[in-house]
Amino acid sequence: MLFLFMLWLFQTVFLTDMYKLVRTMEMEKAINLVETSIDDEDLDIIILGLEQHMEILVRPTSQYRQPPEQVLLNPKFTQPEAITRTKMFTKEDGTVLSMTFYAVITPVNATVSTLQLQMFMIVCIMILFAVVLAMIIASHIAKPIERLNQSAKVLATGQYDVQFQGRGFLEIKELSDTLNTAAEELSKVETLRRELLANVSHDLRTPLALIYSYAEMMHDFPREITSEQTQTIMNEAQRLTKLVGDVLDLASLESGTMELCKGTYNLTQSLRSSVERTGELVKHDGFTISMEADEDAYVRADEIKITQAFYNLLLNAIHYSNEEKHITIRQSVQDGYVTIAVIDQGAGILEDYLPYIWDRYYKVGKQRRHVTGTGLGLSIVRKILELHDGRYGVVTALGLGSTFWFSLEQADM
Numbered sequence: 001m002l003f004l005f006m007l008w009l010f011q012t013v014f015l016t017d018m019y020k021l022v023r024t025m026e027m028e029k030a031i032n033l034v035e036t037s038i039d040d041e042d043l044d045i046i047i048l049g050l051e052q053h054m055e056i057l058v059r060p061t062s063q064y065r066q067p068p069e070q071v072l073l074n075p076k077f078t079q080p081e082a083i084t085r086t087k088m089f090t091k092e093d094g095t096v097l098s099m100t101f102y103a104v105i106t107p108v109n110a111t112v113s114t115l116q117l118q119m120f121m122i123v124c125i126m127i128l129f130a131v132v133l134a135m136i137i138a139s140h141i142a143k144p145i146e147r148l149n150q151s152a153k154v155l156a157t158g159q160y161d162v163q164f165q166g167r168g169f170l171e172i173k174e175l176s177d178t179l180n181t182a183a184e185e186l187s188k189v190e191t192l193r194r195e196l197l198a199n200v201s202h203d204l205r206t207p208l209a210l211i212y213s214y215a216e217m218m219h220d221f222p223r224e225i226t227s228e229q230t231q232t233i234m235n236e237a238q239r240l241t242k243l244v245g246d247v248l249d250l251a252s253l254e255s256g257t258m259e260l261c262k263g264t265y266n267l268t269q270s271l272r273s274s275v276e277r278t279g280e281l282v283k284h285d286g287f288t289i290s291m292e293a294d295e296d297a298y299v300r301a302d303e304i305k306i307t308q309a310f311y312n313l314l315l316n317a318i319h320y321s322n323e324e325k326h327i328t329i330r331q332s333v334q335d336g337y338v339t340i341a342v343i344d345q346g347a348g349i350l351e352d353y354l355p356y357i358w359d360r361y362y363k364v365g366k367q368r369r370h371v372t373g374t375g376l377g378l379s380i381v382r383k384i385l386e387l388h389d390g391r392y393g394v395v396t397a398l399g400l401g402s403t404f405w406f407s408l409e410q411a412d413m
């Protein structure tokens with residue numbers, strides 16, 4: 001509108017004034033030209049050239065002045081609007097010439113009406129164009145955004161199954177996809193929260209109930225306390241401590257609040273001492289753990305976290321070993337990656353369960369829940385390795401054992 005208004009202002013309202021100004025300037029230029037070439041031989045030709053644009057009446061000074069003939073004779077311009085300037089020029093030989101410059105500006109009025117009509121047509125076309133454009137914008141941008149907004153409001157009420165349908169421009173489709181992913185993630189978090197509450201409360205309740213009943217028994221029959229009873233209480237308390245520790249670890253790993261304390265260290269050396277310490281602890285139960293490593297490998301990682309992941313794998317190997325109580329830790333270095341494999345000869349895992357064992361709270365054979373661990377061990381391993389951009393996996397055969405492995409990029413020393 002502003003653009004059209006300016007166009008209208010200059011093309012119609014100020015047009016006459018501007019045209020006059022231009023004509024006056026032209027006339028000034030013509031006068032200056034005549035003044036400088038008054039003694040030239042070809043003055044006539046110069047005047048002829050100038051007459052292309054304006055009328056010039058040249059007379060000796062004595063002659064009676066009158067407006068140019070052809071203008072007066074033209075019937076169409078009975079009272080032509082014009083600008084006139086009369087000027088005397090003195091030649092070198094003393095002759096004085098009077099010249100009247102006469103520029104008609106009347107046709108401007110006709111031009112103004114033409115322009116006004118054109119302006120009116122342009123305004124109509126522009127308004128039509130603006131309306132069509134507004135309608136297109138509304139249907140392609142405003143409406144889809146409005147729909148997304150409605151869905152977002154539904155999402156805010158906690159209905160995570162809401163679908164965002166963004167149509168129209170690519171950016172709106174992308175926004176819609178992002179919102180759908182966000183809704184999906186929120187829904188996952190919600191499921192996880194429920195799962196966590198259910199699992200943790202179940203896992204806490206079982207040992208607590210056991211501890212309570214044993215303590216009650218010991219309270220009622222203080223003379224009959226046996227070492228099995230106290231051992232059960234100790235075991236259950238240990239289980240509780242481990243569960244709480246695992247839940248807290250996983251929570252801080254997943255929330256992203258945990259800062260990794262990375263440094264370059266000797267992985268082989270670090271794991272070897274862990275193996276030795278664990279070997280000492282479990283040798284009374286008949287376990288032997290051996291470590292095979294050809295060379296010392298260095299990695300850039302958080303030593304405490306990597307050791308924790310390794311411990312989880314090692315303890316699982318011990319936990320799920322059957323009669324064959326030998327566990328092998330094998331280190332191999334290839335293509336700049338160090339791979340650590342924890343090999344047991346235990347029960348192995350059924351292939352159907354494999355995709356789920358890395359999930360939180362997943363325990364193969366859930367009925368054995370009170371016997372086995374917390375179901376968080378492998379998810380902690382997974383999270384730690386993901387934070388280190390490491391790879392991990394398992395190769396297993398039912399009845400033959402499992403090989404859990406992880407690999408990290410080798411660091412230069």
Ligand code: ADP
Nearest residue numbers: 316317320357363364373374375376377378402
């Ligand atoms: P848990 O605390 O129950 O051991 P994990 O997350 O460490 O939880 O392991 C998940 C499941 O994977 C376990 O319940 C177990 O059935 C299976 N699993 C893990 N390690 C082994 C292993 N070395 N041999 C056989 N099964 C294993």
